[in-house]
Amino acid sequence: MTDAQTAAERIARLRSEIDEHNYRYYVLDAPSVPDAEYDRLFNELRALEAEHPELVTPESPTQRVGGEALAAFGQVRHELPMLSLGNAFAEADLLDFDRSVRKSLDRGIEMVEYSCEPKLDGLAVSLLYENGQLVRGATRGDGSTGEDITANVRTVRNVPLRLHGKGWPALLEVRGEIYMPRAGFEALNARAVESGAKPFANPRNAAAGSLRQLDPKITASRPLEFCCYGVGRVEGSGLPETHAGVLEALKRWGLPTSRELKLAESVQGCLEYYRAIGERRQSLVYDIDGVVFKVNRLDWQRELGFRAREPRWAIAYKFPAQEELTELLGVEFQVGRTGAITPVARLKPVQVAGVTVSNATLHNMDEVARLGVMIGDTVIVRRAGDVIPQIMQVVPERRPAEARPVEVPQQCPVCGSAVERTQLVRRGKGKAALSEGAIYRCVGRLACQAQLKQAIVHFVSRRAMDIDGLGERIVEQLVDTGLVKSPADLYTLSFEQLVVLDGFAEVSSNNLLAAITASRKPALARFVYALGIPDVGEETAKRLARALGSLSRIEKALPEVLTWLPDVGLEVAHEIHSFFEDEHNRTVIGQLLARGIELQEEGGLHAEFAACASLGELLDKLGIPGIAATGAKKLAEAAGSLEAVIELSQDWLSLSVTKGLSEKARQALREFFADAANAECARAIETQLREFGMHWESERKTAAGLPLAGQTWVLTGTLESMSRDQAKARLEGLGARVAGSVSATSTCVLAGPGAGSKLAKAEALGVEVRDEAAFLALLRQQEG
Ligand SMILES: NC(=O)c1ccc[n+]([C@@H]2O[C@H](COP(=O)([O-])OP(=O)(O)OC[C@H]3O[C@@H](n4cnc5c(N)ncnc54)[C@H](O)[C@@H]3O)[C@@H](O)[C@H]2O)c1
Numbered sequence: 001m002t003d004a005q006t007a008a009e010r011i012a013r014l015r016s017e018i019d020e021h022n023y024r025y026y027v028l029d030a031p032s033v034p035d036a037e038y039d040r041l042f043n044e045l046r047a048l049e050a051e052h053p054e055l056v057t058p059e060s061p062t063q064r065v066g067g068e069a070l071a072a073f074g075q076v077r078h079e080l081p082m083l084s085l086g087n088a089f090a091e092a093d094l095l096d097f098d099r100s101v102r103k104s105l106d107r108g109i110e111m112v113e114y115s116c117e118p119k120l121d122g123l124a125v126s127l128l129y130e131n132g133q134l135v136r137g138a139t140r141g142d143g144s145t146g147e148d149i150t151a152n153v154r155t156v157r158n159v160p161l162r163l164h165g166k167g168w169p170a171l172l173e174v175r176g177e178i179y180m181p182r183a184g185f186e187a188l189n190a191r192a193v194e195s196g197a198k199p200f201a202n203p204r205n206a207a208a209g210s211l212r213q214l215d216p217k218i219t220a221s222r223p224l225e226f227c228c229y230g231v232g233r234v235e236g237s238g239l240p241e242t243h244a245g246v247l248e249a250l251k252r253w254g255l256p257t258s259r260e261l262k263l264a265e266s267v268q269g270c271l272e273y274y275r276a277i278g279e280r281r282q283s284l285v286y287d288i289d290g291v292v293f294k295v296n297r298l299d300w301q302r303e304l305g306f307r308a309r310e311p312r313w314a315i316a317y318k319f320p321a322q323e324e325l326t327e328l329l330g331v332e333f334q335v336g337r338t339g340a341i342t343p344v345a346r347l348k349p350v351q352v353a354g355v356t357v358s359n360a361t362l363h364n365m366d367e368v369a370r371l372g373v374m375i376g377d378t379v380i381v382r383r384a385g386d387v388i389p390q391i392m393q394v395v396p397e398r399r400p401a402e403a404r405p406v407e408v409p410q411q412c413p414v415c416g417s418a419v420e421r422t423q424l425v426r427r428g429k430g431k432a433a434l435s436e437g438a439i440y441r442c443v444g445r446l447a448c449q450a451q452l453k454q455a456i457v458h459f460v461s462r463r464a465m466d467i468d469g470l471g472e473r474i475v476e477q478l479v480d481t482g483l484v485k486s487p488a489d490l491y492t493l494s495f496e497q498l499v500v501l502d503g504f505a506e507v508s509s510n511n512l513l514a515a516i517t518a519s520r521k522p523a524l525a526r527f528v529y530a531l532g533i534p535d536v537g538e539e540t541a542k543r544l545a546r547a548l549g550s551l552s553r554i555e556k557a558l559p560e561v562l563t564w565l566p567d568v569g570l571e572v573a574h575e576i577h578s579f580f581e582d583e584h585n586r587t588v589i590g591q592l593l594a595r596g597i598e599l600q601e602e603g604g605l606h607a608e609f610a611a612c613a614s615l616g617e618l619l620d621k622l623g624i625p626g627i628a629a630t631g632a633k634k635l636a637e638a639a640g641s642l643e644a645v646i647e648l649s650q651d652w653l654s655l656s657v658t659k660g661l662s663e664k665a666r667q668a669l670r671e672f673f674a675d676a677a678n679a680e681c682a683r684a685i686e687t688q689l690r691e692f693g694m695h696w697e698s699e700r701k702t703a704a705g706l707p708l709a710g711q712t713w714v715l716t717g718t719l720e721s722m723s724r725d726q727a728k729a730r731l732e733g734l735g736a737r738v739a740g741s742v743s744a745t746s747t748c749v750l751a752g753p754g755a756g757s758k759l760a761k762a763e764a765l766g767v768e769v770r771d772e773a774a775f776l777a778l779l780r781q782q783e784g
């Protein structure tokens, strides 16, 4: 085979490959390879054609502007073609460009003035203004024929529908880029992922896909912006004789132009501009993929003219690509501080934006599923700024036969404990139900070395057990030397063990031991917080301690029961429950107590629980499909007790005459309680609620035995120790009614700072007024 033959074959291959990429990029707005890969193919083709000029044909992608007009849109002919730009990828390319500009002008010019503009990554559009009115908008298409997108362009907020001021030419075609700012792009993609739609690969494709919509309403809903960078056809006068001057005039007429526009005296200034804006690339609110330099003098531009697909007076100097192709060699699983197991991609090392990338985050298994990535796949990695490299998409055409799926290990790679999938609460129609989440977690918690150091740092922190003198470095030593294998081991440390450690002396060892001893009597809330239960912060820990009063109650509380606490959702409730179910955690807690931790429990108080349960609520929380809150309430009223509900559900005849239930709800109820486990679970919840001191609504109505029964209280002003809602709950727990306004029959007004007219009225009517201290004293006396 001759050289020319091989070249011809390669050229044919490249052309068909590039044509396919053009189609995916310009027509479908869904490229399958990164720009860097496309540019490599394109440059290879260009180089081969330069070596074999006889093989150049007018159909070659190097001779044409990529893209074609979709038939679904009307077509627009560009009388002045809309061209592409030549590319520079290195400083030398730009210097060559400048040299050839000066040579072509051919009069010994030493310095050419260039305008410098960011190269926005969107799509080129042409806007036609007749007598100052926007009459047509079009895409670039293949350069000579574009798509009529007038209706869509009109929805882009910063496109003026009529030009401002005066002095504009009677016919003015402006050209610019429609793009999507990054923040808008991220929000749009987040919505897409949420609704199960396919996200866009990047802001450029999102902009193109949004603009080329047959329904302009969709375009209107997308965060698009326009930036003007030049003119096309012009009839009439009014335009200056330099490029920068033209843009200045367009800006006066209300057309948005780039704020980054600068003039450079010579190509040296261009290089400086490129460096400076490259450094700010990440902080711009939109994506740019390079810089465009244009000869500023328009007479010189005209003199220089065009080549096949690009002007001779402008060039795009591209930034190093932020996206590259590489291969996924494997997936490792890392264990984080909270036990979350995250997949990390091991990649065949590749240069991305000037740095070798060999790992990328995969976030979680949902992301792995969304990407549909398999080990062995060719993937697009993106590295932008300091952000951790990410896998953007798979190139499905390049999947090898031996590709393997990504599998989550069944055992924690660090401690060997089981790996569990988190439960996720999904809400639909007001119902909470659990389904499987994307996060996998090592259940080893306190027993897992990966979680241990951080667990101990948290355990001893100021708001937790508050052990002074146990910084991260020391914790590290204690764990690494094996002295501490769980937080409980802190309470076995001896002077002899400490004093030999790095950075320890007699005094510091004694101080630490004293601090450990001083931590032995924590309040229950602190202790619960210190355990580091996922999603349980200080506030939730306080809630648990106050409502349940003792560690033993917290330990055995059922998740559904926990959801009666304000601000405790089903997800957190399950975290708490499974934490205490875990054997390792139980062992550690047992050791802590055995080694002298004396919890300061709040005792038998559980007033937050006392007032707020009803059978209807219980039925609602069971999440029986098809039974919403109102249905649950009706059912509770009809049956009167849980046992009666269970009985009723199995008695088809009685059920069929129960009012307020649809046929579907009846069926669901029957099926739900036909499962003995569900009935057992409901009974367990009820039993626990009663055991924890919950008063049922029906009982509350006749709660004559309660200390404040028959009293009516009114709350006004703010309280320090609790919210008004909490105060209300506690009063109701003691049998009082809480009313919104003061009357002669009110028993007492509880007034905090900022109390207003209610206080005045109480005083006028001679109703008793109590302050917070007196109220707390009453609670202590009555609830205790
Ligand atoms: N990934 C793929 O499969 C794939 C396929 C086709 C094309 N591409 C990408 O598209 C490029 C080719 O596209 P192209 O022909 O549109 O060329 P281009 O994007 O490299 O340059 C020309 C375009 O730059 C834009 N531009 C932005 N700011 C400008 C400014 N200030 N002044 C003038 N123009 C400005 C205009 O839209 C103009 O049409 C390739 O280099 C590649 O990066 C990628």
Ligand SMILES: [Zn+2]
Pocket: 335, 412, 413, 414, 415, 416, 417, 442, 443, 444, 445, 448, 449, 450
């Ligand atoms: Zn583990």
